[in-house]
Amino acid sequence: MIKYILAALICGVASGYFNNNFGSLIANSWISDYLFDFSLILLLFVMGFAFGVNREAVAKMRKAGLRILVFPFCVALGSILGGLVSGFMLGIDVFASMAVSAGLGWYTLAGPLVGQLFGAEFGALGFIVNFLRELLTITTISLTVRVDWYVPIVFGGATTMDTTLPVIARYCGSEALITAFASGFVLSLIAPFTITTIATLR
């Protein structure tokens, strides 16, 4: 999956660059506005549909009870606070940096969504931060799991329900699976709402 996404990103950057600097074949807004908005709306719809249809996910969470919500809640809160602190430190728009870190590792959502709400520069930032988060979760898992069993799940954020779930199950043990899945599920569900809410507060 990652290699297709990287290929699509590189092709997009290259064609955007050439279209802009070597004679415009098509208006920029066709791709950066119309195709972008259309596919973003469709993605949110399909993701919502996948949550609604998935009866297993809801059942697993019910079984684990309310206590399991403590975990994703702290991850979301910690990430957003981290965005706030680093935004102040770097002297950039703190709402944008909070929205970026509220992506919780879901870069295919956070990049485009933050881009639409805060402009393309922050869209790129949102993509890179969250892409690195997923990459770091996978590459450092053998080290982070030694700190404590739950650290990889915190690192993974919203990705622990799908992309990083296999590695987490392998390194953190199958008991961590439910926690990881539920945490990723809750975080994936709240990420789009949190990002748009932060944008509204600005």
Added chain:
Amino acid sequence: MLNLVVPLIAGILLGYFLRNKKRFDLGKITFGVIIALIFSLGFSIGSNDELLGSLLTVGLNAVVILFFALLFSVVFVEAARRAVRME
């Protein structure tokens, strides 16, 4: 904002009511949509000359933001685990 929250909620509701119908192959649709989305994100980055020039700063900012986001997440979860005595 509303034009993004509406499709999300509509999807959840529709999926919830159609859960007893036959299975849907969402993987392929999601894949196609994500590719289109990432391509157009790349396009808006590539067609923005100012942004391309500042990509190095963006990368540095990204590392700082990610560092603090992860640090506070771990600290909060650890604090909460002690507070509610989770295993």
